[in-house]
Amino acid sequence: MDINATIIGQAITFAIFIWFTLKFVWPPITAALEERAQKIADGLAAAERGKSDLAQAERKSADALVEARQKGAEIIALSEKRRVEIIEEAKAEALAAAERIKQAAQAEVEQETFRARESLRAKVAELAVAGAERILRREINAEAHAELLTAISAEL
């Protein structure tokens, strides 16, 4: 064990290396490490956020699906109702039209009957008048008249 000036030289060398590490080695590498840790933390946070976003979107889409299904069902029910309504309306209209036509026909028939009756009556009257005329004309004929008169007088 001979201690000599080497110890001074080694202490200086050691001090220089400590200073060098402190100044040029430690800071950049620890900075890189911290930055990487931060990056990883950020990445993990982003992944977590993405996951929750996805879950939310899934929930939203499920809700939208349910809503759409509901709306679809509503529309179908509404159109069903509308269909029945339209059919009913058409039926009622058809019935009304039939009724109207029937009435019109009936009225016409009645009118026709009436007119026929009127004309018949007129013709009967005419015939009666004609018959009366003819009877009267024959009345005027003395012979016939005389005969009648004779008959009447004979009777008398």
Added chain:
Amino acid sequence: MSESAAPSASEYIHHHLTNYTVGHGFWSWHVDTLATSAALGMLMFGIMWLVGRKATSGVPGKLQAAVEIVLEMVQEQVHDTFHGESKLIGPLALTIFVWVFAINAMDLLPVDFAPMVAGWFGVEHWKVVPTTDPNHTFAMSLTVFFLCIFGNFAAKGPMGYLKEALTVPFGPALAPANLIFRIVEDLAKPISLSLRLFGNMFAGEMVFILIGLLPVWVQWLLGTPWAIFHILVITLQAFIFMILTVIYMSMAYESH
């Protein structure tokens, strides 16, 4: 074994345990310790510097990932142990772990390799593991010691530091005893820190040298398991030095 002139076993061991020394008395320098540790430090921290310059917060490359693994390990240890406010402690712990690990790893080089290469350049000795040189381990532990004292002043202020030294653990009535305890405790820290690392690495290197004395055809039988075991020791000693430093620093920054 060295190929030239077949030295005796003790000569061989002595040769391997001698530093390449320049100068005399206290003002002599272990050139191998200084150069090897500086070169390894420049290599490791240079690589980490380049990685840091190109560091991306996106997908890291393999090299960046490796550096990040080490840095995060250190950061975690510091975070678990140290609860004060200090920008120094993390880089300090990283420096210690990486540097000591790289230096200890030199233990895995074949024991004759470094002296052989040095021999090509006309250098007689080259002890390639600076942590087997107490100058290196004491330099590190004393630096940590002074940083602890600095931390005490920074966190508690001079009066707070003095008060703690005088009153913990027995209360103000036994102030002298407290002070003696504190001095012993604080001195024991750097000594144990450096001697633990030095002892472990020196002993490990010694075993490699002894294995190097064996005939070539049998060296692998002992050398391989010892080297594999040593991978653990290298890492563990670097980790222990780092974690104890963090603990001492946290003791400095927190009141007892």
